[in-house]
Amino acid sequence: MDAERPDEALRALAEPRRRAILQLVAHDELSAGEIAATFDVTRPAVSQHLTILKNAGLITERRDGTRRLYRGEPAGLQAVRELLDELWSSSLDVARRLVEADAGVDRRRAAR
Amino acid sequence: MTVAPMQRPPIRQSTVVRSSVEHTFEVFVDRFDRWWPLRTHSLGEARVVGVTIERRAGGRVYETWDDGQTRIWGTLLAWEPPARFVLTWDIVQPPVTEVELTFRALGPALTRVQIEHRGWDKLSGADLERLAERRDGYDGGWAMILRLFSKAVTVD
Numbered sequence: 125m126d127a128e129r130p131d132e133a134l135r136a137l138a139e140p141r142r143r144a145i146l147q148l149v150a151h152d153e154l155s156a157g158e159i160a161a162t163f164d165v166t167r168p169a170v171s172q173h174l175t176i177l178k179n180a181g182l183i184t185e186r187r188d189g190t191r192r193l194y195r196g197e198p199a200g201l202q203a204v205r206e207l208l209d210e211l212w213s214s215s216l217d218v219a220r221r222l223v224e225a226d227a228g229v230d231r232r233r234a235a236r
Numbered sequence: 237m238t239v240a241p242m243q244r245p246p247i248r249q250s251t252v253v254r255s256s257v258e259h260t261f262e263v264f265v266d267r268f269d270r271w272w273p274l275r276t277h278s279l280g281e282a283r284v285v286g287v288t289i290e291r292r293a294g295g296r297v298y299e300t301w302d303d304g305q306t307r308i309w310g311t312l313l314a315w316e317p318p319a320r321f322v323l324t325w326d327i328v329q330p331p332v333t334e335v336e337l338t339f340r341a342l343g344p345a346l347t348r349v350q351i352e353h354r355g356w357d358k359l360s361g362a363d364l365e366r367l368a369e370r371r372d373g374y375d376g377g378w379a380m381i382l383r384l385f386s387k388a389v390t391v392d
Contacts, residue, residue, distance in 0.1 A: 216249055224253065
């Protein structure tokens, strides 16, 4: 697993429209045109979203003649799992610092 | 649609805090909304201004929004200060997923805190399908994560 992947997945998932695209291609393989038709955005904008999702490992792209077809990539979930791990890890780190800062205050009070 | 026999183990993370177990527990609970990952683990996300924990078994855990509305997260299945607490995560229906925090004294001023996020395996394939298809106005990170989980456990 690429070390950059969790960050990329996080950035990719931070955008509501990309989450909507992921939902669309979770169970069906769709072309860029079909995906674009579902949203009120330009085709280049959809292409950009698809590129970001693809680079994050969340979808795969397949060529069929002149069409490019996209579908959700289950392995991309590993990145999401790592994302959750990272999320809890950094949250716990924040909590740890809160406790230790508070303990420092108590020690200073006790020393007076 | 069939469900692949995919393992869905708990997500676990831990940290070691340089303080007593009693103090660590107190700060973790008292300042819950300062460290909990609200962006993904809340309903209101940016609208959340506070999280209330009713400190007893059976007590509720809920978030309060900037306009005063509240949204229930779940119920405390276990409340055993300063050792542990467990809350159900009712945002996901059926409420079979839960989060447990355990606090273990490694020394007089050293505490290990573990968070476990479990119950994924109790969600049936049908539950996951339904969750994946749910569009109820909330597009929280949690719903997004579940949709991704559902995607991973179902194959055509």
